[in-house]
Amino acid sequence: MSQILSIVRSYISNSIVLRRRTSLFLEMDDVDDLDGIIEAHSRYLGQLEEDLFLNEESTVKYLLRYYTTFRLKMVDPIEARKRFNEQQKTLANKDFYDTKFFEQEEERIRLEELQQHLEEYYQPKVKTLNSKFVLLIRDILDILTAPPRKLHYVELALRLDFTGFYQHCEI
Known part of the structure; x- marks a missing residue:
């Protein structure tokens, strides 16, 4: 799952953000006042929004749609796996405590038998x-x-x- 997000993030940063950032820096070099920098930045954000979400040919839009569909379909198996893991942990803990109790009881019985044997012998x-x-x-x-x-x-x-x-x- 994180690999998919990493690929999408890489695509966005390499294909869209870096390309638009160079145009932002070029525009900011030509501007001398703060208002011009704010306007250049606003245009940059608008172009990013258009490239990412408003463009009909935007790959990111399709990727996000497929990712959302995939996540919706994966919710049930993920929840089932979580429930299974929780039940497995519960059973493992229960088995561990039962086994531990059984082993302690065996050790206690063995010690009692040893004590009785030593008393009989000595x-x-x-x-x-x-x-x-x-x-x-x-x-x-x-x-x-x-x-x-x-x-x-x-x-x-x-x-x-x-x-x-x-x-x-x-x-």
């Missing part, structure tokens, strides 16, 4: 480590609080606080 190991830790701490406390030890070891053993550890491990 739960016995955590229990074993916890029981060993409890036994080791009990042994340390027994050693520190045994009678031949000095009193500061007993106080040190009584100051040990494992509450934070158990809260951190969620035990």
Whole structure:
């Protein structure tokens, strides 16, 4: 569409406007006052109008008539194409969001399964480590609080606080 308008514009500027512009410049060279320049310009515009639209042999008039007819015939296909493109975009967006939601749901399910598998796998190991830790701490406390030890070891053993550890491990 823009190519057609470009061709019409090129034809108008090369065949009519440039030819008339040279005559305008020649007339303006002969005139010495502002009124003469205004009259020359008015004649130039009148000649342009005549060459473009009033002349029976004007190609521009026929080109514009054909272009107008062509545009009128193209309105329905253009509108149909616009509606089709809009519907296609709507469907693409809908499919994209549906696909995205489906993929997110699959990822969530996969993560839940992985978490469950990890819990099943590591739960016995955590229990074993916890029981060993409890036994080791009990042994340390027994050693520190045994009678031949000095009193500061007993106080040190009584100051040990494992509450934070158990809260951190969620035990």
